[in-house]
Amino acid sequence: xxxxxxxxRKEFLQIFRDRFMLRLSIVVPIVQLLIxxxxxxFEVRSAKVYxxxxxxxxxxxxxxxxxxxxRRFIVTDAxxxxxxxxxxxxxxxxxxxxxxxxxxxxxxxxxxxxxxQLVFNAEDGATAGVTQSYAxxxxxxxxxxxxxxxxxxxxxxxxxxxxxxxWYNPELDYxxxxxxxxxxxxxxVVGTLLTAMNIVREKxxxxxxxxxxxxxxxxxxxxxxxxxxxxxxxxxxxLGLVVARFVFHVPMLGSIPLVFGAAALxxxxxxxxxxxxxxxxxxxxxxxxxTFFIVMIYLLMSGLFTPVRSMPEWAQWITQVNPVKHFIExxxxxxLKGAGFTDVLKPLGALAAFGVLVLALxxxxxxxxxx
Amino acid sequence: MNRGxxxxxxxxxxxxxxxxxxxxxxxxxMPLVQVVLFGFALRSDVRDIRLAVVDASPDYATIALRQRxxxxxxxxxxxxxxxxxxxxxxxxxxxxDVALVFEPGFGEHxxxxxxxxxLLAVDASDPNTGTVIQSYSRAVIAAYESDLSSxxxxxxxxxxxxxxxxxxxxxxxxxxxxLIALVLTLVSALMTAISLSREKERGTLEVLLVSxxxxxxxxxxKVLPYLGLAFANVLTAxxxxxxxxxxxxxxxxxxxxxxSIVYSLVSLALGVLIAARTSSQRAAMLAAMLVTMLPxxxxxxxxxxxxxxxxxxxxxxxxxxxxxxxxxxxxIMLKGVGLPYxxxxxxVLVVMALVLMAAAVRSFKPRLA
Amino acid sequence: MTTSSRSELxxxxxxxxxxxxxxxxxxxxxxxxxxxxxxxxxxxxxxxxTTAIKILVGLLAPTEGEARVAGFDVRTERARIRxxxxxxxxRFSLYSDLTVRENIQLYGGIYGLTDTQIRDRTVVxxxxxxxxxxxxxxxxxxxxxxxxxxxxxxxxxxxxKIVFLDEPTGGVDPITRRQFWExxxxxxxxxxxxxxxxxxxxxxxxxxxxxxMVDGKIAALGTPAELKAQFGVTSVDDVFVKLARAATVSA
Numbered sequence: 001x002x003x004x005x006x007x008x009r010k011e012f013l014q015i016f017r018d019r020f021m022l023r024l025s026i027v028v029p030i031v032q033l034l035i036x037x038x039x040x041x042f043e044v045r046s047a048k049v050y051x052x053x054x055x056x057x058x059x060x061x062x063x064x065x066x067x068x069x070x071r072r073f074i075v076t077d078a079x080x081x082x083x084x085x086x087x088x089x090x091x092x093x094x095x096x097x098x099x100x101x102x103x104x105x106x107x108x109x110x111x112x113x114x115x116x117q118l119v120f121n122a123e124d125g126a127t128a129g130v131t132q133s134y135a136x137x138x139x140x141x142x143x144x145x146x147x148x149x150x151x152x153x154x155x156x157x158x159x160x161x162x163x164x165x166x167w168y169n170p171e172l173d174y175x176x177x178x179x180x181x182x183x184x185x186x187x188x189v190v191g192t193l194l195t196a197m198n199i200v201r202e203k204x205x206x207x208x209x210x211x212x213x214x215x216x217x218x219x220x221x222x223x224x225x226x227x228x229x230x231x232x233x234x235x236x237x238x239l240g241l242v243v244a245r246f247v248f249h250v251p252m253l254g255s256i257p258l259v260f261g262a263a264a265l266x267x268x269x270x271x272x273x274x275x276x277x278x279x280x281x282x283x284x285x286x287x288x289x290x291t292f293f294i295v296m297i298y299l300l301m302s303g304l305f306t307p308v309r310s311m312p313e314w315a316q317w318i319t320q321v322n323p324v325k326h327f328i329e330x331x332x333x334x335x336l337k338g339a340g341f342t343d344v345l346k347p348l349g350a351l352a353a354f355g356v357l358v359l360a361l362x363x364x365x366x367x368x369x370x371x
Numbered sequence: 372m373n374r375g376x377x378x379x380x381x382x383x384x385x386x387x388x389x390x391x392x393x394x395x396x397x398x399x400x401m402p403l404v405q406v407v408l409f410g411f412a413l414r415s416d417v418r419d420i421r422l423a424v425v426d427a428s429p430d431y432a433t434i435a436l437r438q439r440x441x442x443x444x445x446x447x448x449x450x451x452x453x454x455x456x457x458x459x460x461x462x463x464x465x466x467x468d469v470a471l472v473f474e475p476g477f478g479e480h481x482x483x484x485x486x487x488x489x490l491l492a493v494d495a496s497d498p499n500t501g502t503v504i505q506s507y508s509r510a511v512i513a514a515y516e517s518d519l520s521s522x523x524x525x526x527x528x529x530x531x532x533x534x535x536x537x538x539x540x541x542x543x544x545x546x547x548x549x550l551i552a553l554v555l556t557l558v559s560a561l562m563t564a565i566s567l568s569r570e571k572e573r574g575t576l577e578v579l580l581v582s583x584x585x586x587x588x589x590x591x592x593k594v595l596p597y598l599g600l601a602f603a604n605v606l607t608a609x610x611x612x613x614x615x616x617x618x619x620x621x622x623x624x625x626x627x628x629x630x631s632i633v634y635s636l637v638s639l640a641l642g643v644l645i646a647a648r649t650s651s652q653r654a655a656m657l658a659a660m661l662v663t664m665l666p667x668x669x670x671x672x673x674x675x676x677x678x679x680x681x682x683x684x685x686x687x688x689x690x691x692x693x694x695x696x697x698x699x700x701x702x703i704m705l706k707g708v709g710l711p712y713x714x715x716x717x718x719v720l721v722v723m724a725l726v727l728m729a730a731a732v733r734s735f736k737p738r739l740a
Numbered sequence: 741m742t743t744s745s746r747s748e749l750x751x752x753x754x755x756x757x758x759x760x761x762x763x764x765x766x767x768x769x770x771x772x773x774x775x776x777x778x779x780x781x782x783x784x785x786x787x788x789x790t791t792a793i794k795i796l797v798g799l800l801a802p803t804e805g806e807a808r809v810a811g812f813d814v815r816t817e818r819a820r821i822r823x824x825x826x827x828x829x830x831r832f833s834l835y836s837d838l839t840v841r842e843n844i845q846l847y848g849g850i851y852g853l854t855d856t857q858i859r860d861r862t863v864v865x866x867x868x869x870x871x872x873x874x875x876x877x878x879x880x881x882x883x884x885x886x887x888x889x890x891x892x893x894x895x896x897x898x899x900x901k902i903v904f905l906d907e908p909t910g911g912v913d914p915i916t917r918r919q920f921w922e923x924x925x926x927x928x929x930x931x932x933x934x935x936x937x938x939x940x941x942x943x944x945x946x947x948x949x950x951x952x953m954v955d956g957k958i959a960a961l962g963t964p965a966e967l968k969a970q971f972g973v974t975s976v977d978d979v980f981v982k983l984a985r986a987a988t989v990s991a
Contacts, residue, residue: 006849010838017837024657032665039669041679042415042499063528089535090708092698108526117531123705124676125540126415130499132532133506139530140513147526160516161486164505166495167462174679177497210833213797214850215822281393285565288656289397297404305674306413306542307500309468315412329465336496339463346464 003216007224015228025194029186029236030243036182037248041174044130046071050085050094051078057105059146063116066142067098072134085119095121096131108146168336179250180331181304183240187263188270188299188324191233193291195274199225200287203278218367226271233267234260253338262330262348268355269323275362298324323354376584380592387566388596398562398600402554402608409550410543410616417503421449423458423467430478432487439515440471445507462494469493469504481519536705544619547612548700549673551605551631552693553664558601559594559635560663561656563642567593568655571646586735594639601635621707627700633720634696638663640727641692647734667693695719748775750902750933751796755805758791765791767956768805773935773949775901778928780944781937782976783953784984789937792953793906796935797827810901823851826895826903834891836880840871843879844894851898865893885916892923896932903927905936909943921946941977952980959983 016022049067053060067073076094079085085097097119107114118135122128169176202208211221237260244250273294281287301315302308302324308316319325326347333339341348388395422440426433440446449467450457461467472490474480480487491508495501517527537544570576579589612618641663649655668674670684671693677685688694695716702708710717751773758766766788773779783789794800796809798818807814810824827833834843844865848858866872869889879887888908895903905924909917921943924934928948936947944950945964952960952967960967960983964976971979 003850003852006846010835010842010846013842014835014837020654028657028661035684036669038681038684039675041675041681043679044499044502045678090706091712108528113527113529115529115531117533119533119535122534122537122540123701124545125534125537125542126499127676127678128534128537129416129540130502133503136530137506137509139528140509143526143528146528150526159486160481160512161488162491162509162512163488164491164493164509166493166498166501166505168494168496169498169501170495172495172498172501174498205836206829207833207835209799209829210827211850212799213822213825213827214847215819215852216850284653285656286391286393288660289394293397293401293404296401297408300405300408300413306415307417307497309419310414310416311412312414318412332496333463333465337463343460343463 001220004220004224007216007220008227011224011228015232021194025190025232025236026239029190030239033179033182033186033240033243034247036185037175037179037244040178040182042126043172043174044072044127044134046074047096047131048076048094049073049096049098050088051075052080052082052085052097052099053078054080054102055100055104059105059108060100062146063100063139063142064098066138067135070134070138072131073138089119089121092121096135109150112147112150175248176250176336177332179244179248180335181302181328183237183244184266184302184324184328184331185299185304186240187233187237187267188295190236191229191267191270192274192277192295193288194232195226195229195271196277196281196287196291197284198229199275199278200281200284204283219363222275222363222366226275229274230264230267230271233270234263237263250335252335254334254340258334258341258344259331262327262334262344262351265348265351265355266323266327269351269358272355272358272362276358276365279362279365279368298322301325302328304328320350321354323351323358326350326354376582377588377592380579380584380589381595384566384593384596388600394562398558399604399607401557402550402604403611405550406543406547406608406612406616409546410541410612413542413546415499415542416540417500417507418445420446420469420504420507421467422446423450423452423461423470424448425452425455425458425470425472427453427473428475428477430476432478432481433473436473436512436515437471439511440508443507443511446511458492467494468500469508471508541616541618543612543616544705545701546673547609547618548704549671549693549697550608550612551700552634552671552673552696553667554604554608555601555631555635555696556638556663556667556693558597558604559638560642560645561659562600563594563597563639564645564649564655564659564663565652566597567643567646568649568652572652580735587732590643590732590735594643597639598632598635602631605631618704620704622703623709626709627703630696630699630703630717630720633717633724634692636724637692637720637727640724640731643731644727644734647731666691670694672697692720692723695723749773749808749811750775750777751779751807751809751935753796753805753807756792756795756802756807757804758788758795758800759803764956766795766802769953769956769958771951771958771961773902773933775933776928776931777948778924778934778936778946780947780950781935781953782941782944782950782980783937783939784980785939787953788956789939789953790906793904793935793937797825797904798822824901826898826900827906828888828891828895828904828908829906834879834887834894837878839876839878840866840882840890841875843890844897847894848897853898861897865897869893885912885919888912888916889920889923892920896927900932902933902935905934907937907939909938909940917943941975941980944976950976952983954983 051064053064064075068075073096077088082099088094089097099117099119101115104114104116116139118132120128120131166172241256241259245252274291277287277290277294281290301319301322303319308319308325311319329347330344333344424437437448441448450461455472458470461470470492472492474488477487477489491505493501493505493508534540567576570579580586584592613620642659645659645662646655649658670688670691672688673693677688677694680688699713699716702713749772753772754770755768756766756770757764757768769792781789781792791800795802795814796807798814798821801815809821812820814821838846841862844862845858848861853861866875871886871890874882879890882890892905892908909920924936928934947964949963950967951958960979962970967976967979968974971982973979973982
């Protein structure tokens with residue numbers, strides 16, 4: 001349409017003349033990507049351990065050595081006093097206390113079974129859980145060694161050989177896992193925030209009223225607003241992918257065109273939300289607040305920070321209507337696992353449906369302005 | 372005379388704030404919504420693990436082991452196949468979390484001379500979940516193994532676990548102290564910056580500077596209503612957290628209050644500085660977001676543990692005031708400790724407050740000259 | 741009172757009313773404007789002028805009553821109205837981050853002018869305002885008076901039948917104001933109906949007919965001469981003062 005061409009020209013001229021916002025839209029997401037990629041990790045590094053060994057036997061020392069030998073634990077202190085250990089934990093000097101009772105070795109030799117107590121600083125429940133897993137594996141492994149040492153002649157004992165392999169993230173690098181999600185967050189904030197603020201700015205300046213009085217169809221106006229921002233968001237995604245690939249060496253196993261296709265679909269919903277917000281806010285400040293509020297809820301409920309599968313049933317149902325969740329799923333599947341088009345068909349379909357739905361709702365809400 | 376002027380000024384600020392209903396609603400809602408989300412929905416415990424089994428030659432052992440997984444309550448078998456090539460598509464589509472591959476003749480080998488082999492393939496794209504799933508899986512297998520060999524040897528070490536400060540591993544407990552920091556930052560830094568720069572832009576600030584009010588009074592007058600708002604906000608969030616989610620509060624309320632005031636002063640000073648240094652309201656808004664909100668959310672240890680961050684980044688977090696406040700708040704709320712344990716962090720905050728406030732006041736002086 | 745034949749009416753409002761909840765901004769106003777007239781829509785701030793104009797240009801829907809603009813109904817034929825009118829609002833309608841030429845081109849395109857038409861009319865417009873050398877300047881860099889004159893010219897670019905001007909001369913020096921009114925006369929001479937709201941009572945003298953709104957109602961309607969005679973005063977300003985005093989003061 002001819003009028004669309006004129007409007008698009010105006011939008012692009014305005015965007016590129018606004019040096020401040022332009023610089024901001026490029027610099028801020030990249031800086032955020034750089035910092036966030038390094039900061040956004042839940043990786044559990046070595047935990048400092050305080051040992052309260054009341055047995056002082058070779059068996060108990062064996063367990064302590066095993067713990068220390070693994071990368072996951074560092075024995076920093078030892079004493080026979082539980083009080084001192086608790087103090088150390090309160091003072092944040094250690095995060096794990098291992099307490100070995102004084103008949104540890106005797107119980108192992110006589111009864112083939114003994115107890116140890118582990119106390120974890122569980123302020124961060126997730127970290128504590130993972131640390132517990134590591135500790136549990138080491139203890140179980142040690143028990144197995146002891147069993148083999150004590151009863152070497154029990155050849156009737158069944159032997160299993162377990163090979164455990166982690167797929168898709170051999171280095172267990174948290175960054176590889178988080179970066180696809182961070183890219184989604186980036187694109188979301190840029191898309192939704194810029195849309196909301198851009199439209200509200202015209203509202204604030206009064207030019208919006210001026211356009212309403214012209215024969216300009218509403219659809220053309222909205223299209224002219226959204227198309228440039230859609231392109232800019234895709235551009236941001238490109239930048240982000242380049243940084244992720246060449247600075248962080250995040251694996252990109254799957255098809256990049258597929259990523260862009262999903263992004264293009266997703267952005268329709270994201271921009272639609274921005275359009276919706278613009279109908280609610282009268283000032284740019286309000287637009288910013290409302291956008292951040294809504295985007296925050298979307299991001300929290302998307303599986304970006306905490307796994308969707310850990311949520312209660314009802315919450316998982318809610319995430320089904322969250323386009324961010326589907327996009328993150330696609331990003332992770334395609335980039336980390338090399339998923340193809342057919343693998344992500346379901347979330348893609350959800351994205352398409354949401355894009356249409358959100359946009360339709362937003363346009364309708366926008367049309368209601370003329371009271 | 373100055374008292375009256377200051378009071379009138381504070382009243383005007385309060386009116387401003389109360390009139391912008393939309394922003395106010397969001398300010399009050401935001402922490403509440405976050406508390407609710409973290410309390411009800413956001414968890415990191417691993418449940419409902421989907422298991423894909425590859426069993427070319429099912430026998431008593433493989434079936435028994437399969438049943439062990441199902442009856443553990445943690446695993447659900449989503450597929451049983453004969454060949455390995457199902458694993459990849461399942462993982463790719465996100466339809467399984469772990470795959471158990473029995474080599475053919477598993478049961479025979481158990482009683483024979485060669486070990487019975489099985490492969491545990493875990494979708495480790497999320498490293499933490501992957502680790503936990505692996506450890507749960509191993510535990511099930513180990514229990515089966517030890518049952519097979521009971522009476523024939525094998526040592527068991529039972530691990531008694533205690534989770535201190537947060538026995539239920541609730542993520543909300545971890546999050547609420549950070550939330551306080553975020554709310555305080557939002558109101559004290561962001562809103563102050565916006566409000567001040569708006570006056571600057573409109574020209575009403577000059578009117579104030581020319582009035583009998585001294586710069587420090589103008590700052591106090593601007594800052595006091597936002598301080599009040601911040602605290603009202605924090606109190607509602609804390610009440611919600613305590614009443615609905617039983618987030619513990621083991622330490623001294625007064626100490627937390629005092630520390631919160633210090634932290635607010637730091638944020639307020641930052642807000643003032645940002646308003647003084649930027650030339651437009653939009654710039655102040657975005658600068659405040661960038662310099663105060665984002666670091667407080669991302670680099671303070673609120674969501675991402677500082678201990679997990681790479682070596683070069685954790686020293687950087689030391690300049691983020693929220694980082695220190697969160698340690699203090701967590702200490703008071705979850706551990707019930709007082710100043711003897713927290714004096715270092717408190718000192719850092721106090722120093723930051725003094726330095727920044729001095730800088731903030733000074734940034735207003737040149738305007739009079 | 742001058743009357744115009746119905747078929748030529750540019751604007752025809754009957755019992756037009758707008759309520760916002762409890763508050764009645766526009767209270768059953770009835771008036772008409774003939775083609776080619778310069779009609780002054782006067783009243784103090786807050787009297788309901790801006791609301792009335794917004795109804796006439798299709799930005800607000802009336803609560804009661806009806807109105808026809810350029811022969812089209814304001815409730816049901818808004819799209820047609822928009823094609824036939826021009827509008828210049830209080831808070832400047834032009835984009836300050838676009839150049840003079842870019843603004844003209846934009847509105848020309850929106851109103852469906854061909855590229856040739858846009859090109860030709862741009863040249864004429866720039867010359868008439870003496871802005872040919874500033875065509876490439878950002879509108880934001882122009883002084884206020886020039887912005888207003890430019891905005892008015894752009895509102896006339898597509899040669900509409902009626903042009904609505906909402907407080908066009910706010911904050912501008914007297915000389916520029918006079919120049920602006922010369923522009924208005926030139927437009928009227930070409931047959932364009934000019935509907936202008938203002939709270940400067942002296943500008944009323946320049947109009948063919950005026951109406952004065954007080955508290956949402958039309959308190960006076962007629963030519964300046966008629967009204968001055970009716971109220972026995974020598975200036976429209978005095979007419980207004982008399983009306984304001986007589987009006988009930990609402991809290």
